[in-house]
Amino acid sequence: MYGSNTATTARWDGSLPAPSTAGAPRRGVLTGAFALLSALQRAEDAGLTALASACGLPKTTAYRLLEQLSDLGAVENRQGRYRIGPHLFRLGHGWQPCPELRPAARRPSRRLASVTGTTVGLAVLYQGQTMTLDWTTALDVTPPPVNDRSVWPWYTAAGKVLVALSGPELPLGPLPGTWPGEAAAIRERGTAFDREEVLEGVCCTAVPVPARSGPPVAALCVLTDPEHRLDRLAEAARRTAAAIGAALGHRR
Structure with a gap:
């Protein structure tokens, strides 16, 4: 049931120009947000404490990012338990290893x-x-x-x-x-x-x-x-x- 070997993982390989100082915090925020999404993909359903610990983030930072992701529909918050949201689900299902x-x-x-x-x-x-x-x-x-x-x-x-x-x-x-x-x-x-x-x-x-x-x-x-x-x-x-x-x- 189910997976192609033709797709590759995007990597930051240093070949691009170094980002400016102003861009560094933004890259850190994106790194934290994607770490939380990856943790949710593995756990399917998790609380704030477990997610913050899995990603090595302070709880306040994890909470802020999760709430922002919730506002965007990327994450769902149900009584303090988080999971992947419908908007991210739709975006993810648009991926395919080759066109058409x-x-x-x-x-x-x-x-x-x-x-x-x-x-x-x-x-x-x-x-x-x-x-x-x-x-x-x-x-x-x-x-x-x-x-x-x-x-x-x-x-x-x-x-x-x-x-x-x-x-x-x-x-x-x-x-x-x-x-x-x-x-x-x-x-x-x-x-x-x-x-x-x-x-x-x-x-x-x-x-x-x-x-x-x-x-x-x-x-x-x-x-x-x-x-x-x-x-x-x-x-x-x-x-x-x-x-x-x-x-x-x-x-x-």
Whole structure:
């Protein structure tokens, strides 16, 4: 279910002109605000004391920044507990690793979900985690408990297929000893499976979305219950992923 290796993290590398003294406090404020947002992303819901401690900020500073972020809709404050707000959620969901990926995937994903009666996800691998860009569920199907979550461990089916096909340079940390054999099997069949490894009652088939050259640009995953045969979904998923890759190539 779920993440591309083509995206990189923006860094301050010293190549830009040094900021003026007047700009330094502003950069400090932004650093504190993003530290709080990152802490909220990890915790999902937290109080002021825990957030200030996690970010190394004085409580007064953390409170002021959180209130400003709340005014902007980036953070929600519910009875002293903070979480990511709707405005930031909408902005974040606009991200994609390459232009036109979402539009290219939208119609084929809907068709696949409708034909198979499943939930279909489009995912990339980013900073060692599986990041889901979109979910599509057939109209008469109850979606699995994943649609409100966008970040998952790398070892989802989507993450595994991207790691296996993209090389070892991805920042994943130590890999399990069984991984080389599993990665070889994924490369041979072009598909990764998740049989309730991440969520109980949820199984997944994932295939790569090909790029014109180089590693896959994303993974397409099909979520279903344990009663379905994952291998039977794989071929339909591969055809859909190929259609997305072809459409993406025409749009570039």
